[in-house]
Amino acid sequence: MSDEELQELFEAGRLEKGKDSFAFQKVYDALNKEPEHHLPAGFADRIVKLLEQKQATKSGRVELVLAVVGGIFTILTLVIAVIMTNFKANLGFLNGVSSYKGVILFGFAFVILLQWLDKIVVRKKESI
Amino acid sequence: MDDRALVSQILAGNMQAFRMLIKLNERLVAHMVSKLVSNKEEHEEICQDVFLKVFDKLREFNFQSKLSTWIATIAYRHAINSLRKNRLLTRDLPEDDNLDRLFVTEETPEDILGDKDMDEYLVRLIAKLPAQYKLVLSLYHLEGLNYQEIGTITGMPEGTVKNYLFRARTLLKEKIKKHLAEPEL
Numbered sequence A: 001m002s003d004e005e006l007q008e009l010f011e012a013g014r015l016e017k018g019k020d021s022f023a024f025q026k027v028y029d030a031l032n033k034e035p036e037h038h039l040p041a042g043f044a045d046r047i048v049k050l051l052e053q054k055q056a057t058k059s060g061r062v063e064l065v066l067a068v069v070g071g072i073f074t075i076l077t078l079v080i081a082v083i084m085t086n087f088k089a090n091l092g093f094l095n096g097v098s099s100y101k102g103v104i105l106f107g108f109a110f111v112i113l114l115q116w117l118d119k120i121v122v123r124k125k126e127s128i
Numbered sequence B: 001m002d003d004r005a006l007v008s009q010i011l012a013g014n015m016q017a018f019r020m021l022i023k024l025n026e027r028l029v030a031h032m033v034s035k036l037v038s039n040k041e042e043h044e045e046i047c048q049d050v051f052l053k054v055f056d057k058l059r060e061f062n063f064q065s066k067l068s069t070w071i072a073t074i075a076y077r078h079a080i081n082s083l084r085k086n087r088l089l090t091r092d093l094p095e096d097d098n099l100d101r102l103f104v105t106e107e108t109p110e111d112i113l114g115d116k117d118m119d120e121y122l123v124r125l126i127a128k129l130p131a132q133y134k135l136v137l138s139l140y141h142l143e144g145l146n147y148q149e150i151g152t153i154t155g156m157p158e159g160t161v162k163n164y165l166f167r168a169r170t171l172l173k174e175k176i177k178k179h180l181a182e183p184e185l
Helices: A003-011 A019-031 A043-085 A093-127 B003-011 B015-036 B040-060 B067-085 B109-114 B118-128 B131-141 B147-154 B158-177
Strands: none
Touching (some): A003 A019, A003 B158, A019 B118, A019 B131, A019 B158, A043 B015, A043 B040, B003 B015, B003 B040, B003 B067, B040 B067, B067 B131, B067 B147, B118 B131, B118 B158, B131 B147
């Protein structure tokens, strides 16, 4: 009996006598044994986490692109509106506030002071 | 949950369903990749890439085969490509008629006698088989896939799959036969 025929008989669950059959029995037993090739326990969780991170990065990128496109359209709309309406900037209102130079300068200095205080006191505390 | 329900849940954004898909198929993918890649770190990295690819391509799955067969096909192609990239595949893909020449062990009968039993020796012999043979044997004997399914995964004709199985088993049988005592049947 050929090896091929023997294997076919084996597959059909029919055992033949003899050394070849015995050897095939050993081979089939070894082949049907579970080898030790396992992935780590948290493998599935790791993949899902990776995918979630990937999706978050992707959506962040989409938001950035949308913001840039939105900005460009806003500027374009402004330019078109200026051209179509023949708009000219009128800075005459500055004449009215020219007599309050001290108040305006104090305002600027106060805002800068607040920013500085925020930087050295509040943000430093938060980082600790 | 059947393949259709599982896929539609994943496509609807249910990551719990994808976690389930991984758990259902990680054993199959791990076994397949292990037959082609022996390095443990590389093995895990390829398995990870396989599931990331499955997630990306899931929309393309058309239910023409079982989901596990489709995943195994991706795993096979990905592992083969990574072997090709690392130029490890050429020596591991034997021509049809030189398997015997490639599958040579330098063990003496004394080495074999040193083994605990014949099973250990067989495991070592199987590990020395060319990758494609190991893969086909594993898919058939451990995963219980039929010739057609193995053919779909590996792209081999059914006849080739059958031939690989018969030849590998015959070769293993011949190797151990001379060291076996006459059975008492």
